[in-house]
Amino acid sequence: MSAEVNLAPIEGWSGQEGWGVWAVGPASRAIFVAMTHQPHRLTLEAFPNCIAGRTQALAVEVNGVRLAEHTWPNCDPWSATISIPASLVRLGGNGVTLRPAYAVAPPTGDTRPLSVGFNKLRVDVSP
Numbered sequence: 001m002s003a004e005v006n007l008a009p010i011e012g013w014s015g016q017e018g019w020g021v022w023a024v025g026p027a028s029r030a031i032f033v034a035m036t037h038q039p040h041r042l043t044l045e046a047f048p049n050c051i052a053g054r055t056q057a058l059a060v061e062v063n064g065v066r067l068a069e070h071t072w073p074n075c076d077p078w079s080a081t082i083s084i085p086a087s088l089v090r091l092g093g094n095g096v097t098l099r100p101a102y103a104v105a106p107p108t109g110d111t112r113p114l115s116v117g118f119n120k121l122r123v124d125v126s127p
Helices: none
Strands: 008-011 021-024 028-034 040-048 057-062 065-071 078-084 092-100 114-125
Touching (some): 028 114, 040 057, 065 078
Antiparallel strands (some): 008 028, 021 114, 040 078, 040 114, 057 065, 057 092
């Protein structure tokens, strides 16, 4: 994984590409490891698999709690920093689940059910 993506993929991801990684299918799951019960932050830069006539959205969950939602009004990238409160952080493995509105093969001939591409997807301890 690149320095811009530091989560360990569990399911629902494409392989690492030069620009980042695609979320694939109806849900993408990953983990991060926390060494302390401090607040963390999830930083992301994402863009949708744009399909004419459909509106892409994304829900972000950490350890089963929905922390953010975003709906793309167009195909522009979205950048966000999402706070993960210390009360949600477990020592050791922590789950991150991304739930898109849809995942379909793009009109480019790629047969993977793509939802959202991530140029950046990192969890770090909050400063």
